[in-house]
Amino acid sequence: xxxxxxxxxxxxxxxxxxxxxxxxxxxxxxxxxxxxxxxxxxxxxxxxxxxxxxxxxxxxxxxxxxxxxxxxxxxxxxxxxxxxx
Numbered sequence: 001x002x003x004x005x006x007x008x009x010x011x012x013x014x015x016x017x018x019x020x021x022x023x024x025x026x027x028x029x030x031x032x033x034x035x036x037x038x039x040x041x042x043x044x045x046x047x048x049x050x051x052x053x054x055x056x057x058x059x060x061x062x063x064x065x066x067x068x069x070x071x072x073x074x075x076x077x078x079x080x081x082x083x084x085x
Contacts, residue, residue: 015026023031
């Protein structure tokens with residue numbers, strides 16, 4: 001045993017991220033217990049995003065925007081009356 005109580009950060013970095021920039025076997029083993037949890041979390045977040053998108057698209061398709069046409073006509077009438085002396 002050495003006199004150092006801890007492993008140097010450089011040695012730890014090299015053990016998990018070798019120079020080839022591939023994941024080392026130690027890093028793969030460390031990530032293994034979280035793989036299923038992370039996949040479930042990713043699927044839930046993706047499902048939430050797709051759900052919000054689908055709801056937004058459906059809500060916009062139901063809107064006929066007829067009130068916007070009326071407001072535009074009123075605005076144009078208002079501008080026409082203001083421009084005439």
